[in-house]
Amino acid sequence: MGTITYRDGIAILQLVVFPFIFGAAIFIWSRAGLRVGSKIWRYPVTLSLIRIAGSIASLLSINHNSKDVEIAIAVCELIGLAPLLLTYVGVLRQIDVNQVVPVKWINIVSIVGIIGLIIGIAGVSTASDDGGSYQPSNTVKASMAIFIALFVVYHLLAAFMYLQMGHLKAFQKKLFLAIILSTPFILVRVVYAAIGDFTTIERFSIISTNGSPTIYLVMDVLEEIVAMAITMFLGMSAVLEPDFVRLTPAQLDSEPKTEVA
Template sequence: MKLDQRGDIAIAEIVFYVPILFLSIVLSVRHGATRKAGWILFAVLSIARIIGGITHVLSEQNPSNVTLQVIYTIVESAGLSPLLLATLGFLSTVAQYSLDNTPYMGVRTFRILHLLGTAAVILAVIGGVNMSNAKNEHDLNSAATIRHIGAILFVVLYAFIVAVTAFCWLNREQVLKYRRKLLFTIIASLPFLLVRVAYSVLGAFAPSSFGFDTEGHLIPVQSNSALRHFSSSTGDWAIYLVMSVLMECIVVLIYTSAGLRLPLKQDLVDYQRAETHIPMMSQEDDSYKYAQPYSYTQPYSQDPTQRV
């Protein structure tokens, strides 16, 4: 069976995220594999998108397979969270050794924001699953409410990310050299993240494509709401491609290219040297190897006639 436009997009996502998965593992080894560092979350996103692409293609080949549709719904709902949580991890890295001792920029703040992001994705997943398994109109409405709450939490999390980014920017002179460049990378990604968050919110409030009659039978529902175009499963494929898929890919490319270029561990070396009053010198700077020694001049003797 020939794939439709969304099936073609699913194939493209698989092709894109397979190398990103391996690259994210390399970056996790290089910069740190903890969730706090942020890089490992790109591996999570890659796995979600690969699984989502495969299940979407299979569901088009087997439209009656409800399990495939449920799996696709789950991983589609979970895609935004790794991007936002990774950005939080990068902001935590930016604040290291400089701003992390200031009020509201410590470990507790980032832990609370991570919990907020985790709660958002859990609600989004639960809402999507419940909507797929709804047996009546009440179940459908309850699932929609859960999705709405999850989407609102994503907006709140994005707002906090912007606020923390603004604080780091206003105090950028205190931020270490390569972490300052990472901050510029975060700022560059925020507009694309905003579009992605907006699509997620609009999709969460989009009307369902099915409902139930008075006897509880599942029936298709046609809606004239403008929000129907933003449905992640049945909406306009072009809007989905631009506002969701491309925005995610751009953010991933911005961050991974920065991860390959920035020697973030050098900041720690420079910081430790500064703390111990050792002159700071970049690992790339080997000019000291070619420095000439001080010339030796024989001192004057006390007898002026014996000066050399």
């Protein structure tokens, strides 16, 4: 029987926490409407499933390590940043009931994020692993550059939206607060990933055997958990507000004709 390592303990932590985040995201999704919510709240659901799958793969590697298991672990680790960031693009959709920001803008941002995800998945398969020292490919670096841009853009959209709106409903205030309170944690998470992809400092490598599990825990795992816990808590509170507005498919696919009362 294999030995449970520090990193395996981190995987266990994720396996314990992310099912709760998954449940909260499903609850918010159902309250927002199953059809419309799919464009808004599917991302935290996706992130939770990725983290659960990655944790299971990591624990399987204790006694049944193989190349396929290693690839599964690497993919789950390296693609989680996309749904994490797209969660907040979705939050902006939920806030903007009167379409202060043109729908096409947010659609473009979402598409760019998904492109970054696809590029990242492709990049994992071409990244080299020299004696356990993970070397990100140019494709992975391009994906990371897209994620950095996504982080900046959704904050700019949030600031623009906030300045353009007049009176905020209670649920909108809570969702804006979710973005604000999560920002420091997401920033640290993005910085950690960027250092790992754009430098040769192996302590910051996510999947290298020479990476520091403590840095990984503090700058990656805990940052994600705290950010998502804040967002899910405020998201559940927002959808339970009496003034919560359930968007319609037309509001997500076309320019506004009249304001939502």
